[in-house]
Amino acid sequence: MPTTYIQPEFRVRIDYDKCHKCGRCVQQCGWGVYSFNERPIPDDAKCKACHRCVTFCPAHCISIEKSPLAYRDNDNWSPSLRKAVWRQAETGGVLLTGMGNDKPYLRIFDHLVLDACQVTNPSIDPLREPMELRTFLGRKPDSVAVEADADGGWRLADGGGMENNVELEAPIVFAPMSYGSVSLNVHKSMAMAASRLGILMNTGEGGLHADLYPYADNIIVQCASGRFGVTPEYLNRGAAIEIKVGQGAKPGIGGHLPGEKIDNEVSRTRMIPQGTDALSPAPHHDIYSIEDLRQLIYALKEASGYKPVGVKIAAVHNVAAIASGIVRAGADYIYLDGFRGGTGAAPTIIRDHIGIPVEIAIAVVDQRLREEGIRNQASIVAAGSIRSSADMAKAIALGADVVAIGTATLMALGCHLCQQCHTGCCSWGITTQKPELTRRVDPEWGAERLVNLVHAWSHELQEILGALGVNAVESLRGSRERLRSIGLDEQTCRVLGVKPAGL
Amino acid sequence: MSITSTGPMEGYRKAAPDVAVDGKTAVIDAKGVYYRQLNQAVRAAFADGATTVRLNDVNGQRYIGTGLTGAGRRIEVHGTPGNDLGMFMDGPTVEVFGNAQDGVGNTMSGGRVVVHGDAGDVLGYGMRGGVVHIAGDVGYRVGIHMKAYEGLRPIVVCGGKARDFFGEYMAGGLLVLLGTRTQFPDQPIVGSFVGTGMHGGVIYLRGGVEPWQCGKEVGIFTADEDDLSRLRPILEDHCGAFGLDLADMMSVPFTKLVPTSHRPYGKLYAG
Numbered sequence: 001m002p003t004t005y006i007q008p009e010f011r012v013r014i015d016y017d018k019c020h021k022c023g024r025c026v027q028q029c030g031w032g033v034y035s036f037n038e039r040p041i042p043d044d045a046k047c048k049a050c051h052r053c054v055t056f057c058p059a060h061c062i063s064i065e066k067s068p069l070a071y072r073d074n075d076n077w078s079p080s081l082r083k084a085v086w087r088q089a090e091t092g093g094v095l096l097t098g099m100g101n102d103k104p105y106l107r108i109f110d111h112l113v114l115d116a117c118q119v120t121n122p123s124i125d126p127l128r129e130p131m132e133l134r135t136f137l138g139r140k141p142d143s144v145a146v147e148a149d150a151d152g153g154w155r156l157a158d159g160g161g162m163e164n165n166v167e168l169e170a171p172i173v174f175a176p177m178s179y180g181s182v183s184l185n186v187h188k189s190m191a192m193a194a195s196r197l198g199i200l201m202n203t204g205e206g207g208l209h210a211d212l213y214p215y216a217d218n219i220i221v222q223c224a225s226g227r228f229g230v231t232p233e234y235l236n237r238g239a240a241i242e243i244k245v246g247q248g249a250k251p252g253i254g255g256h257l258p259g260e261k262i263d264n265e266v267s268r269t270r271m272i273p274q275g276t277d278a279l280s281p282a283p284h285h286d287i288y289s290i291e292d293l294r295q296l297i298y299a300l301k302e303a304s305g306y307k308p309v310g311v312k313i314a315a316v317h318n319v320a321a322i323a324s325g326i327v328r329a330g331a332d333y334i335y336l337d338g339f340r341g342g343t344g345a346a347p348t349i350i351r352d353h354i355g356i357p358v359e360i361a362i363a364v365v366d367q368r369l370r371e372e373g374i375r376n377q378a379s380i381v382a383a384g385s386i387r388s389s390a391d392m393a394k395a396i397a398l399g400a401d402v403v404a405i406g407t408a409t410l411m412a413l414g415c416h417l418c419q420q421c422h423t424g425c426c427s428w429g430i431t432t433q434k435p436e437l438t439r440r441v442d443p444e445w446g447a448e449r450l451v452n453l454v455h456a457w458s459h460e461l462q463e464i465l466g467a468l469g470v471n472a473v474e475s476l477r478g479s480r481e482r483l484r485s486i487g488l489d490e491q492t493c494r495v496l497g498v499k500p501a502g503l
Numbered sequence: 504m505s506i507t508s509t510g511p512m513e514g515y516r517k518a519a520p521d522v523a524v525d526g527k528t529a530v531i532d533a534k535g536v537y538y539r540q541l542n543q544a545v546r547a548a549f550a551d552g553a554t555t556v557r558l559n560d561v562n563g564q565r566y567i568g569t570g571l572t573g574a575g576r577r578i579e580v581h582g583t584p585g586n587d588l589g590m591f592m593d594g595p596t597v598e599v600f601g602n603a604q605d606g607v608g609n610t611m612s613g614g615r616v617v618v619h620g621d622a623g624d625v626l627g628y629g630m631r632g633g634v635v636h637i638a639g640d641v642g643y644r645v646g647i648h649m650k651a652y653e654g655l656r657p658i659v660v661c662g663g664k665a666r667d668f669f670g671e672y673m674a675g676g677l678l679v680l681l682g683t684r685t686q687f688p689d690q691p692i693v694g695s696f697v698g699t700g701m702h703g704g705v706i707y708l709r710g711g712v713e714p715w716q717c718g719k720e721v722g723i724f725t726a727d728e729d730d731l732s733r734l735r736p737i738l739e740d741h742c743g744a745f746g747l748d749l750a751d752m753m754s755v756p757f758t759k760l761v762p763t764s765h766r767p768y769g770k771l772y773a774g
């Protein structure tokens with residue numbers, strides 16, 4: 001019997017006429033595709049199409065092709081479903097994957113378009129006029145009091161109720177990705193970039209490594225169900241604290257960092273023994289209700305001198321009511337993670353079939369909080385596949401204050417979306433703890449690329465705002481009148497609060 | 504109508520409590536004081552140089568000792584403290600002369616909690632250091648996901664009986680259940696699902712436990728001489744805290760529960 005029925009997905013082609021026989025492909029591949037016998041010899045079955053070898057081949061002689069192997073047409077049984085059944089019959093295991101949901105569900109962002117000014121209302125040129133992207137993350141006051149200043153004018157009294165807000169220079173934060181799931185160099189890149197950009201990174205649930213302490217003013221520290229590395233010191237270092245309840249890629253599922261990824265440094269940062277699995281229970285066992293959530297929010301505030309506390313949830317069916325409860329529980333921001341959000345490891349079946357799109361979640365949460373008169377009490381952070389500055393602008397127009405980017409962040413550092421994060425063999429040195437691989441991301445280089453990415457998106461957002469004829473991102477927030485839909489059904493338009501194009 | 508989610512609950516004063524300082528001891532009258540002002544006063548008393556803070560007439564105030572650090576500090580609680588007593592705490596000692604509620608020692612890093620009474624649910628959740636002694640019964644989900652790391656090894660000793668999910672997901676440390684000082688003499692020492700998902704640490708029970716009460720990840724053994732010599736100083740500490748007889752406490756065989764694997768779900772996944 002063959003050991004597997006599953007045939008290679010890709011074909012590695014080497015043009016040996018051009019090949020230098022330098023062996024760099026052998027050295028670069030984290031999957032062990034290549035052996036070397038006078039020339040590199042690929043094993044197609046191991047290739048993940050991550051393009052590391054292609055990128056580093058000095059002779060440009062490697063190409064990766066999709067396997068032309070034909071499967072008999074069957075719309076019901078796609079080749080991927082067939083392969084899943086074979087794999088499970090071989091192993092009896094739950095199938096794991098990395099990155100976000102890649103199934104062909106409707107992408108609502110791609111069916112929304114933005115407005116622009118023509119004739120009746122002038123557009124603004126952001127190159128010549130001020131264009132404000134500054135955003136404040138946290139609870140805003142219910143009302144504003146003013147007092148006379150020394151110059152005979154007026155100013156906000158008592159700081160205007162904004163003391164517990166975190167100031168961001170752009171409405172972008174790096175999404176939570178734990179040290180352990182990604183490498184320390186990735187964390188350093190994000191921390192340095194966040195500090196230079198005046199935005200925030202997020203530790204994820206794996207604790208805060210000592211090397212990141214200098215950047216702590218630009219770091220959100222996370223408290224998840226495993227409570228890894230959560231000490232009074234940790235809570236007091238961060239700019240804000242986030243309770244992680246759920247993740248878009250795996251709503252209702254706990255985390256499970258395999259023992260292979262728990263090396264000495266990860267062990268020290270998470271404060272757990274080396275080599276044991278780091279299991280995050282599916283729920284927080286001290287949160288079984290909104291009242292319990294309130295108790296944890298205020299415990300974190302008591303322990304940290306009343307820092308802002310946010311709550312991250314996966315976007316699920318009843319998200320608006322849940323969000324209302326979270327705001328009433330005292331959260332300073334809600335983080336909504338849509339069903340296309342990425343992950344370092346999730347059961348494929350969960351990733352691909354649970355949760356709702358973030359576009360819907362933003363719209364219904366913003367609407368619900370407005371109807372209840374509590375929208376000012378918490379900021380909304382939206383994530384779950386923000387792929388460009390256009391997605392960012394549309395998310396803000398639907399009602400988000402800030403977007404979080406995870407997959408795009410890793411792509412800036414080299415990620416090619418091969419979806420193998422859970423294996424710990426990342427050839428790009430991102431989702432691995434192997435020292436020979438992690439050194440491929442130099443933090444200084446990484447920080448520069450992340451700064452470039454956020455600057456580019458910020459400039460594009462300014463252009464979009466200018467076209468809309470507004471001079472601050474605040475003026476776009478929740479302004480669904482500036483969105484129109486193309487090709488969305490009436491019901492979805494109503495849920496989004498967006499008119500079809502032409503109306 | 505806008506409902507704000509801040510501000511003190513009805514029946515509480517918003518004002519700071521009365522504090523009387525006697526040398527290194529600060530005495531605070533907690534009656535009718537909201538938790539936020541009470542805990543502020545506790546932190547201020549320690550910052551002003553007190554080493555002991557005595558809280559009188561405590562009635563349900565949450566977060567006493569939460570996030571507090573400093574090994575030489577001591578809080579005496581007279582009355583019934585509210586939830587999350589000593590949460591995230593790293594160093595101080597909290598002694599409760601009364602019952603405690605839910606979340607005692609939640610995610611605690613170090614220090615010592617002694618409760619001269621019963622305690623509620625979720626005791627010692629995610630705890631990674633320090634010692635908790637409860638004189639009487641405890642509730643559900645006690646010792647969930649306790650973990651150990653290098654020199655840090657959390658210890659929880661409960662004198663009475665416990666409900667379901669005792670030591671669930673346990674990853675390290677020591678959980679001891681004695682079953683002697685209890686309101687429920689006719690019930691088994693512990694409920695069901697003991698040590699479900701356990702992948703580190705040890706649970707000791709005074710007397711026996713039925714296999715059906717335990718999670719399938721748990722191995723059940725009778726404690727041997729090595730175990731008892733490890734237990735002795737911990738029980739000595741417990742008996743000392745509550746004035747109990749150590750020889751009497753150790754006159755009954757103990758049952759030891761340990762995980763059968765440090766990676767209970769290692770074979771669950773494929774691809």
